[in-house]
Amino acid sequence: MCPGCASAIAMEAATPPHGQPPLAGLIDEAKRPLTGPPPPQLDDPDGDMPLYAARRKIYPLRVHGTYRRIKWIVLFVTLGIYYLLPFVRWDRGPNAPDQAVLIDFATRRFYFFFIEIWPQEVYYLTGLLIVAAMALFLMNAVAGRVWCGYLCPQTVWTDLFQTIERWTEGDRREHILRDRQPWNADRLARAGVKHFLWLMVAWWTGGAWVLYFADAPTLVKDLATFQAPLVAYGFIGILTFTTYTLAGLMREQVCVYMCPWPRIQAALTDEYALNVTYRYNRGEPRASLKKAASLHEHGEPAGDCIDCLQCVHVCPTGVDIRGGPNLGCIQCGLCIDACDAVMAKIGRPARLIAYDTELNIQALQQGSEPAYRIIRMRTLLYAAIIVAVGGIMTYTFATRRNDGISVIHDRNPVFVRLSDGAIRNAYTVRILNKNLETQTFVLKVAGLSSASVEVIGSDARRGSDPAIDVGPDQTREVRVLVTTHQALDPDASIPLSFIIVPDGGGSAASAVDHFLGP
Amino acid sequence: MSERSERKPQPQGATTGHEWDGIHELNTPLPRWWLWLFYATIAWSAGYWVVYPSWPLISSYTNGAFGWHARGAVANDLAALKTQRSAMTARLETTPLADIESNPQLLDFARALGRAAFADNCAPCHGSGGGGARGYPNLTDDDWLWGGKLVDIEQTIRHGARSSDDKGRQGTMPAFGRDGMLKRDDIIAVANYVRSLSGLSTAPGADLKFGAKVFADNCAVCHGPDGKGNRTLGAANLTDKIWLYAPDTQTIIDGIWNGRGGVMPAWGTKLDDVTIKALTVYVHTFGGGEK
Numbered sequence: 001m002c003p004g005c006a007s008a009i010a011m012e013a014a015t016p017p018h019g020q021p022p023l024a025g026l027i028d029e030a031k032r033p034l035t036g037p038p039p040p041q042l043d044d045p046d047g048d049m050p051l052y053a054a055r056r057k058i059y060p061l062r063v064h065g066t067y068r069r070i071k072w073i074v075l076f077v078t079l080g081i082y083y084l085l086p087f088v089r090w091d092r093g094p095n096a097p098d099q100a101v102l103i104d105f106a107t108r109r110f111y112f113f114f115i116e117i118w119p120q121e122v123y124y125l126t127g128l129l130i131v132a133a134m135a136l137f138l139m140n141a142v143a144g145r146v147w148c149g150y151l152c153p154q155t156v157w158t159d160l161f162q163t164i165e166r167w168t169e170g171d172r173r174e175h176i177l178r179d180r181q182p183w184n185a186d187r188l189a190r191a192g193v194k195h196f197l198w199l200m201v202a203w204w205t206g207g208a209w210v211l212y213f214a215d216a217p218t219l220v221k222d223l224a225t226f227q228a229p230l231v232a233y234g235f236i237g238i239l240t241f242t243t244y245t246l247a248g249l250m251r252e253q254v255c256v257y258m259c260p261w262p263r264i265q266a267a268l269t270d271e272y273a274l275n276v277t278y279r280y281n282r283g284e285p286r287a288s289l290k291k292a293a294s295l296h297e298h299g300e301p302a303g304d305c306i307d308c309l310q311c312v313h314v315c316p317t318g319v320d321i322r323g324g325p326n327l328g329c330i331q332c333g334l335c336i337d338a339c340d341a342v343m344a345k346i347g348r349p350a351r352l353i354a355y356d357t358e359l360n361i362q363a364l365q366q367g368s369e370p371a372y373r374i375i376r377m378r379t380l381l382y383a384a385i386i387v388a389v390g391g392i393m394t395y396t397f398a399t400r401r402n403d404g405i406s407v408i409h410d411r412n413p414v415f416v417r418l419s420d421g422a423i424r425n426a427y428t429v430r431i432l433n434k435n436l437e438t439q440t441f442v443l444k445v446a447g448l449s450s451a452s453v454e455v456i457g458s459d460a461r462r463g464s465d466p467a468i469d470v471g472p473d474q475t476r477e478v479r480v481l482v483t484t485h486q487a488l489d490p491d492a493s494i495p496l497s498f499i500i501v502p503d504g505g506g507s508a509a510s511a512v513d514h515f516l517g518p
Numbered sequence: 519m520s521e522r523s524e525r526k527p528q529p530q531g532a533t534t535g536h537e538w539d540g541i542h543e544l545n546t547p548l549p550r551w552w553l554w555l556f557y558a559t560i561a562w563s564a565g566y567w568v569v570y571p572s573w574p575l576i577s578s579y580t581n582g583a584f585g586w587h588a589r590g591a592v593a594n595d596l597a598a599l600k601t602q603r604s605a606m607t608a609r610l611e612t613t614p615l616a617d618i619e620s621n622p623q624l625l626d627f628a629r630a631l632g633r634a635a636f637a638d639n640c641a642p643c644h645g646s647g648g649g650g651a652r653g654y655p656n657l658t659d660d661d662w663l664w665g666g667k668l669v670d671i672e673q674t675i676r677h678g679a680r681s682s683d684d685k686g687r688q689g690t691m692p693a694f695g696r697d698g699m700l701k702r703d704d705i706i707a708v709a710n711y712v713r714s715l716s717g718l719s720t721a722p723g724a725d726l727k728f729g730a731k732v733f734a735d736n737c738a739v740c741h742g743p744d745g746k747g748n749r750t751l752g753a754a755n756l757t758d759k760i761w762l763y764a765p766d767t768q769t770i771i772d773g774i775w776n777g778r779g780g781v782m783p784a785w786g787t788k789l790d791d792v793t794i795k796a797l798t799v800y801v802h803t804f805g806g807g808e809k
Contacts, residue, residue: 413649416805419661419758426658426805456803457625469622476622479629481805 057179058252060162061172061313065337074150075159083204086211090114095436095472103213109473115397116473118434127393131386136261138382140268142374143355144275148261149332154254157205157247158316161198168194172313198248199240206239252317256328266327272373276331277356278311278322281365289346304348311335311353321353403439403470404432405500407513414516424483425515431478431500433470440503441468445482447496448515454481467503482515492517611792615668618799625799632800635793639785648804652763653780658804661760663752666808670749672798678784679752686784689740689751695775700736708732709770715745715757718765 090100090113097104102111110117117124139146148155168190169175178187210232211219222228223236246254255262269275283305287295292302305322312320314335319328321335333355340350363371410426418424433439442462445453453466456479460467470476482496492515499510533542548556566572571587573580600607606627610618618624637646643654650656655663664674664687679687694700700708710720711729720726734743740753747755754762763769763778785794801807 410647412645412647413656413658416649416656416658417759418659418806419755419760421759424658424805454805456805457619457622477626479803479805 055253056318058316058318059172059175059313060316060334061310061338062166063314063334063337063341065334065340067333068337071150071159071332071334075156078151078153078156079160083208086208086216092116093436097215099215101212102215105213116434118432121400124393124397127389130389131393134382134386134389137268138379138386140265141270141273141376141379141382144269144273145262145265145329145331148255148265148330149276152261152330154246154259155316155330155332157201157243158251160201161247161251162316164197164201165194168197195248198244202240202243202248203236205243206236209239210235252328252330255317255330262327270378271359272357272371272376274355274357275325276321276329276333276336276353277358277361278305278324278353279351279356279361280322281361283322283352304343304352306342306346308342310338310342314338325358401507401509402434403441403500403502403509404434405498405509405511406430406432407498407511409513409516415518417518418483420485422483422485423488423517424481427480427482427498427513429478429480429498429511430475431468431470432475434473437472439470439472441470441500442466442503443468443480444499444501445480445496446499447494448482448484448486450486451482451484451515454483455479456481462503468500484515488517490518607792610795615672615795615798618795619803625803628796628799629803631793631796632798635789635797636800639789640797648801655762656760657801658806659760660806660808661755661758662749662806662808663747663754663762665749666802666806668798668802668807671801671807672794674782675789675794675797675801676784676786679782680779681781681784683784683786687752687782689753691740691753691773691778693775693777694736696777700732700774704728704732705771705774706767708737709767709774712737712745712756712770713765713767716759716765721767 085101086099088100089098090111091098092111096109096116097111099111100113102109104111108119136147165175169178170190178190181187207223210223214232219228219232223232250258280303283303285301285303286305286307287302288306292306295302311322312318312335314337315321315329316332316334317328317330319326321329336351336353336355339353343350343352357371359371363369406429408428410428414425416424416426429443431441433441440460443453443455443466445451455466455468458466458468458478460469466480468476468478480498488494494515494517496513496515497510498513499508501508532545534545536543567580568583569586570582571579572582606624609624610628610631613621613624618628636644636648640648644650644657645654648657650658655661660666662670664670664679673685674687677683677685677687680690681687692699695702695705706721707725707729709729710724711726711733714720714726714729733741733745737745740751741747741756742753745756747753761769762780763773785797789797
């Protein structure tokens with residue numbers, strides 16, 4: 001056992017878990033000096049800290065309150081979406097899968113309810129990523145690390161894993177005491193159940209992941225009967241391992257050491273962002289209830305903070321929020337709930353810890369007006385970018401064509417002289433049909449007045465123009481020969497337009513290439 | 519940085535003892551786990567000696583425990599590819615040559631297969647796109663020495679032209695000049711006449727009537743009385759705009775004097791039936807294929 005854990009337990013053990021009213025226990029605990037090594041300081045000014053520090057195991061205390069409730073709701077909604085979405089059906093007719101959300105690598109299509117994305121349209125993904133990044137920035141500018149605290153998969157799964165841990169090994173105090181015991185049957189059984197449940201959740205997490213890449217009900221059946229492709233089992237295995245490791249074993253270390261977002265966050269935040277903040281103007285100087293009473297008798301000031309450490313004990317990353325803004329703080333707001341509960345018990349006003357700004361606290365301390373500014377340059381700018389990119393994406397999506405054409409000129413030979421002296425150029429033409437039924441396209445070539453157009457392997461015509469059938473949700477590549485008897489200038493390079501019009505009417509799509517002569 | 523190192527002198531013995539101009543090299547050992555990882559990779563490498571062919575012996579080498587060979591791996595890959603294609607290959611094999619082009623799926627498959635086979639076998643002479651070269655026919659035009667129908671193309675590919683194959687295309691342009699069949703002046707006259715057949719200019723004062731007589735006596739047997747050629751003998755059509763060698767008088771004279779006889783190998787002995795079928799369709803769909 002590492003010295004950090006040992007001293008934390010020694011500290012905890014001084015208070016019996018049962019038999020005392022909770023409040024008295026809290027206050028007794030608050031009286032004791034904090035022993036053991038200090039928490040790792042991420043911004044040690046001397047730079048003298050060792051490169052490696054042993055992890056202090058964190059035993060977050062269970063908590064009730066507004067933010068905990070929000071976190072529960074977010075957890076159920078996000079995990080519900082993640083686990084169940086692959087089973088949602090969406091009828092697209094006989095020529096496309098009926099899974100609402102499907103990333104179909106085999107046929108290179110991405111389906112999202114009424115949207116179907118082809119590989120060459122992944123720029124929608126770029127737009128989506130820009131919107132996502134800007135949404136993160138905006139969240140950050142308004143209320144700090146909302147993403148980290150509530151929405152990040154690491155936070156959500158860690159929350160779920162910690163709930164399982166509390167359920168099997170007990171809440172903070174019970175768990176610390178149990179960890180101090182030797183490995184007896186009870187402890188082994190509880191740890192065993194915990195790790196089993198963790199693995200089950202991790203396994204389901206990996207299992208749900210692969211369902212997004214194939215027809216979910218079929219894949220579930222195949223997985224159960226060992227008929228599924230090896231890659232599916234492989235990915236389930238990998239994601240089981242990562243979920244178990246990241247959410248079960250590494251937890252806050254991911255946020256503190258691995259994740260780049262806290263660093264980006266530190267660069268993006270400003271003095272107006274609402275962060276989980278200890279209102280030191282109210283809390284300081286800290287004093288226990290008794291001490292505060294005696295201080296008040298002597299006419300000396302005493303703050304609202306009674307140093308009960310509940311805010312530290314509930315923290316999933318082991319941060320003391322009273323130390324000010326901290327890279328380790330994911331701003332989940334659980335310390336607000338914990339502090340509110342204590343304040344309610346001792347009859348002091350709630351929100352000694354709250355979503356607030358340093359600037360506002362300074363303003364209050366100096367007796368000036370509260371300083372809140374939600375609407376400011378960066379929030380406006382982020383919102384404007386989100387609206388602009390979202391608008392462009394919506395527009396391009398709403399007006400995107402369901403067909404398309406691309407042309408490549410033969411590279412060798414660039415032209416052919418026929419026996420009667422005519423000049424012929426050959427092209428590879430690819431026609432896209434994103435409709436979910438077969439579509440006939442009429443191919444017109446404009447630019448040469450007297451050119452004849454021939455499509456290899458397709459004799460169908462509409463008038464003098466070739467007609468080409470393209471299957472549902474498919475592309476078709478055809479070889480097109482353009483021949484002219486027209487006299488050409490030496491080294492002629494005449495721009496040609498290849499135009500396809502859906503048979504039976506519709507707007508035309510076109511591509512441009514050249515007709516080359518000797 | 520410098521300020522900090524002055525503030526914090528390194529403990530005794532923390533350097534390697536190396537010194538350059540008063541600069542000491544710090545001894546910063548690797549992390550232990552890294553070192554063990556390094557040893558582990560060395561131990562792991564021994565596994566390759568066991569699994570794969572590795573140590574050279576006097577006349578051979580140690581075989582891997584599982585009999586793995588690079589050549590065998592390639593053979594396996596090729597076999598796997600063949601299996602993967604087998605359904606389409608079987609369809610191509612059983613479909614009559616004439617019906618392939620009307621089936622888009624089969625046409626795509628045949629052309630894809632043909633493109634690879636063409637690049638491997640035919641491109642050195644006929645060019646990567648079938649454009650040909652001097653003496654090597656352009657396969658994308660509509661002029662064919664031996665016929666441009668699917669069956670003609672298939673026969674030419676399978677048995678070759680002037681090849682060692684008995685069924686190969688036969689027919690040679692004799693060396694009229696070198697073998698003394700025609701005089702120098704006859705040849706110049708007939709060369710001018712041949713140019714005139716396709717409307718090209720002739721040398722001033724060229725006796726085209728005499729040329730026509732020489733042509734009728736010597737050339738018409740193969741190239742036809744009107745010079746339109748004969749596909750049975752591979753005799754070129756001399757009236758069109760397409761020239762296998764070149765249309766200038768000197769090249770024509772050279773051809774008549776020395777004869778011509780380009781050889782196309784018989785590919786039937788080297789390529790399987792499906793590949794030849796695919797090649798036939800590929801060449802036929804360059805654009806000049808005849809119905």
